[in-house]
Amino acid sequence: MFKFKVFISSVQAEFAQERQRVYDYIRGDELMSQYFAPFIFERIASQDANPKQLYLEEAAGSQVYMLLIGQQYGNAQPAKLSPTEQEYQAAAESNAYRIAYIKDLDGVARDEREEQFFRKVQSELSYRTFANPSVLVSLVKQSLITFLKYKGIIHEQTLDEQVRSDASMDVIDAEKVREFIRTARSKRAFPLLEDTEPEKLLRHLRMFRDGKPTNAALLLFAKDPQYFFPTAVVKCAWFLTNEVVKPIEDYKTFEGDVLDQITQATSWTMSKLSLRYGVRDLSPQNETEFEIPRSVIFETIVNAVAHRDYNSTGSVQVSVFPNRIVVRNPGTLPVELTKADLMKEHGSYPHNPFLAEALFQAGFIDKYGTGITENIRKMQEAHLLAPDIDPSAEFVTTIWRDVAASSANDATSLVNVATNIATFDGNVATNIATLGDNIATSDGNVAANIATSPSNIATSHDYTAQNKKVIDSIIKPKIKPRMKKEQIIDCIIEACIVEHTIDELADLLNKTSAYLRNFIIPDLVADGILLPTKPRHSPGQSYFTNPKYRKD
Secondary structure, three states: OOOEEEEEEOOOOOOHHHHHHHHHHHHHOHHHHHHEEEEOHHHOOOOOOOHHHHHHHHHHOOOEEEEEEOOOOOOOOOOOOOHHHHHHHHHHHOOOEEEEEEEOOOOOOOOHHHHHHHHHHHHHOOEEEEOOHHHHHHHHHHHHHHHHHHOOOOOOOOHHHOEOOOOOHHHEOHHHHHHHHHHHHHHHOOOOOOOOOHHHHHHHOOOEEOOEEEHHHHHHHEOOHHHHOOOOOEEEEEEOOOOOOOOEEEEEEEOOOHHHHHHHHHHHHHOOOOEEEOOOOOOOOOOEEEOOOHHHHHHHHHHHHHHOOOOOOOOEEEEEOOOEEEEEEOOOOOOOOOHHHHOOOOOOOOOOHHHHHHHHHOOOOOOOOOHHHHHHHHHHHOOOOOOEEEEOOOEEEEEEOOHHHHHHHHHHHHHHHHHHHHOOOHHHHHHHHHHHHHHHHHHHHHHHHHHHOHHHHHOOOOHHHHHHHHHHHHHHHHOOOOOOHHHHHHHHHHHOOOOEEHHHHHHHHOOOHHHHHHHHHHHHHHOOOEEEOOOOOOOOOEEEEOHHHOOO
16 A cells, blocks of 8 residues: 655754654554655665765655754755755655644754744744644644545544534524624625524535534524533733733633624724824815724634634634734644745635635625735735734734834824814814823823833723724714714714714714614614624624724
8 A cells, every 4th residue: 555755854863752753653553654654764774875865865755744843953064055954945846745843942042044944944834833752743643634634535524514412403593693694695695585594594504414503503603602612712811011921901701603702802902902093184084093904903813713723722812912912823724825825815725614604704704815915915004014924833913013103192192183173173172182181191191101111101091982082073073963874874984993882873973872773773783884892682782893894
């Protein structure tokens, strides 16, 4: 029987134990030994052939190439590549299936050339991090099983298409089904009608097997998804420094179905960011935008929830720091993609294809394979650094904040707004200027602190209340005694770039809450224009404008 040759490459002296452990595992495991033949140079008898040439021939002739990177670069003359890097290139030229494992050095620096080699590998391959030989063997097992699936040799259902013995249609929330159909009809011309029975919808989405809803259906439509997936939540934390240290200023865990988790986590994250305010020139329209485009935050959280490994006991984590936002996803890159592929438009290979398709139908995903490149474009347009992607032991996205601009904006934004509005409403201008003075002098003179500690300003308070006051002040001059429905909707969409409750919108628009609740808000939610920030029917519900319906 044909076996795939696995070439194990590394600096031999540094990884002698690890190389032997991997070799013995592949040869001794019942499944692995059936399909793979490992190669390490230590197990080859002396031959007349040049050892270096033999290495390169074996690497080029392998079907699977495993690379271990640690501290040492290996023997190499100046301006020459080490044997390990030469093997890496030989495997690449022969189109071998390449896998990289990076040793966690616990703070110890790598050789300079080894660090350069690591950066090269990092830009070309997905990789996993290991701390000891046992972890390495576990990662090797996962990688080789993935390879066999990729080759179509073994078949296994994705987790989102599997069913559970303790699940039935009784756990499906019919109201969630109706709301999904209503949204999907609006966003994607979904063919089913709102009164479609839940089972028929699940069959249409291929989320019904063996008389039971699949895991994807449970994540989307279960009355209590966390009963089946306790760690399928989004955990959010706001830190006052750039390190993960206490105190944690704010911490939230968002549960419910995946659609609720995405909308709530996005709204929470945006509430920790500041708004930038343009200066009114020839037009009475103020230009406002968050320091980071909302669509970038939304897209990153959508990707984390859609592509995470739901077999993992980990959760999606969103951490807000003064200088960055970090989104961690317990999942890895699919074998078909490398980190370099993510930086350009690429094919889509979702870990949870049925869940991803439902998110597409609901308008949460616009186009497969473009999320990261679109985020890069949005950040460039906002004159911010492109997000960093680290697909190692878990998938980590770092979104960099514009700390200097954010800090300066804190002290000047309200004054700018007052100046802009003064032409149209002197009273509003006076009120805003007073509010600005109060903020500038409160809490130990924020304005004075800017000169000595700009980064502290960005984390000294929650931005939600401040942003809401500014946005409302911009919109109030537009409110007239008699307004067409379209004008009311335009004002709501603009106001809800910062989350608002119905009562707050009613007060802003001089309308009754009942009018908005019965005749305006339901249609905007059904059309996907407004997104709720809390699980459906929660008291104190608020709404924010879907990033797809506003310019960032």
